[in-house]
Amino acid sequence: MPLFGKQHVRLPMMNWSQVIPRPESRNAPTTRDIDCPYCGETLRVPLRAINTRCTSCHKHLRLEDVVIRGDSPLTRVTTCGMILVEPCARFSGALQGAEVVIAGRVMGTVIGTRHVEVTATGKVAGTIATRELVADDGALIDGEINILNADSSITTLTTGADHAPPKYRPGE
Numbered sequence: 001m002p003l004f005g006k007q008h009v010r011l012p013m014m015n016w017s018q019v020i021p022r023p024e025s026r027n028a029p030t031t032r033d034i035d036c037p038y039c040g041e042t043l044r045v046p047l048r049a050i051n052t053r054c055t056s057c058h059k060h061l062r063l064e065d066v067v068i069r070g071d072s073p074l075t076r077v078t079t080c081g082m083i084l085v086e087p088c089a090r091f092s093g094a095l096q097g098a099e100v101v102i103a104g105r106v107m108g109t110v111i112g113t114r115h116v117e118v119t120a121t122g123k124v125a126g127t128i129a130t131r132e133l134v135a136d137d138g139a140l141i142d143g144e145i146n147i148l149n150a151d152s153s154i155t156t157l158t159t160g161a162d163h164a165p166p167k168y169r170p171g172e
């Protein structure tokens with residue numbers, strides 16, 4: 001008797017237009033918003049994109065997150081993603097990202113279009129420009145801090161090696 005011969009299997013007919021997707025699959029984000037570091041334009045890009053071109057100034061934009069390790073030979077890192085300077089890392093030059101977290105040593109310029117954090121092991125000598133700065137206990141900032149306020153005004157703070165870093169948070 002043929003077990004696998006001609007057997008007719010009838011699949012139930014489905015009306016796919018009436019199939020409702022699960023709510024989580026409908027609401028899962030597929031895009032994210034980034035700020036162009038060159039012209040400030042806000043762009044919506046696919047979640048997993050690693051680069052794009054600004055629709056306003058047409059510059060090529062890097063979107064991936066960057067980790068600075070060891071004695072970095074780089075002198076300029078620009079991304080629309082996040083930059084992390086690891087605790088034992090040293091970097092000299094310019095860093096620009098949406099969020100910059102400094103746990104190592106940085107000499108130069110740090111621009112975080114959204115947020116800069118200097119952790120307890122972080123040391124910065126130079127200039128920081130951001131909308132929001134968080135400095136942990138033990139963080140050392142020697143130089144100038146420019147905070148871009150919500151009303152587009154800029155608050156400038158100057159710190160020295162013999163001064164405690166300012167505990168600045170927006171709204172204070």
Ligand SMILES: [Zn+2]
Pocket residue numbers: 036037038039040041054055056057058059
């Ligand atoms: Zn642009």
